[in-house]
């Protein structure tokens with residue numbers, strides 16, 4: 170399947186002309202056969218992979234690995250962080266003129282960062298349908314302990330070869346399903362922010378994503394059987410989510426409070442290092458947020474939700490938690506002007522009925538838990554080594570990892586039964 174890109178580049182009903190930089194996306198068996206023609210234009214292509222992704226793609230990619238320089242990242246615990254970037258910087262030839270990312274999220278983030286730094290293009294060969302970041306223009310990196318979203322470049326070509334990604338370990342695929350389902354709360358947060366602050370919102374992007382989500386939800390059982398056609402639908406939906414980020418120029422349509430939960434745990438403020446994939450953390454983040462949002466919806470419906478006017482920065486607890494890890498300054502820097510101060514209490518009060526309407530479009534937490542569970546995804550904090558007792562403090566602190574308005578952050582301005590403490 171060749172993804173028809175012209176529809177994403179056209180003028181949009183939202184009034185903007187969205188632009189995407191990807192030239193071609195192919196999702197099919199033997200998609201990597203196109204690589205030969207593409208890299209023939211370049212003098213010194215360099216491939217980036219790790220030992221797992223190299224092995225997983227060996228059959229289809231072996232001839233390229235033999236013919237070109239390959240940077241194989243070492244070790245089993247590879248992260249997109251300053252340490253790995255430095256490793257690549259030292260080894261990447263100065264005359265490399267195109268990079269080929271052969272891997273999943275981490276390899277792509279490191280590659281897109283390097284491509285940006287060297288001002289050269291890169292080509293994406295995803296080895297698993299595990300994240301939505303393949304075509305993203307930003308790299309999710311850990312920089313000196315802080316999770317950051319760093320401007321980078323999107324690939325010029327995506328060659329998603331079903332013969333490679335459909336055979337990835339199922340845990341990776343399940344993680345991709347969870348990352349995708351996380352769009353429900355991400356899109357809700359975006360809409361809510363647009364309701365209360367007038368933040369730009371594109372209905373068409375929203376619809377595109379919801380459609381792709383629906384298509385994947387309809388074939389979750391087949392994905393679990395690793396049915397190729399259904400796996401391609403999952404890959405398409407993940408890539409589409411990345412395209413939505415390109416169209417907006419940021420990760421707004423793909424990352425809301427559920428991702429803040431995941432990033433928060435990755436920063437290891439309350440917890441030790443987790444042995445969990447990105448999507449597995451998003452999976453729990455999604456369920457926690459859905460549960461919490463349901464409580465809010467019920468409170469608004471029953472008239473038990475009031476604006477409390479609290480918009481302060483929770484300095485004391487942030488110093489006690491982030492501060493203990495030496496990350497308080499990083500939080501201040503990321504947050505800049507407190508985003509809650511951009512919300513006028515009377516506007517929020519008037520917006521409650523609209524927020525309720527938006528919440529009614531969300532899937533119910535229990536239904537989502539069942540779906541995820543049937544699809545073999547993580548649904549319980551304990552599965553990723555976290556105690557339930559961390560739930561409340563996680564929801565309280567995670568909104569501070571990004572300066573992005575979510576309903577979770579906004580809920581600090583509201584009083585309702587089951588509200589998270591503030592102060």
Ligand SMILES: [Zn+2]
Nearest residue numbers: 181183371373
């Ligand atoms: Zn639009």
Ligand SMILES: [Zn+2]
Nearest residue numbers: 301348428451
């Ligand atoms: Zn994600």
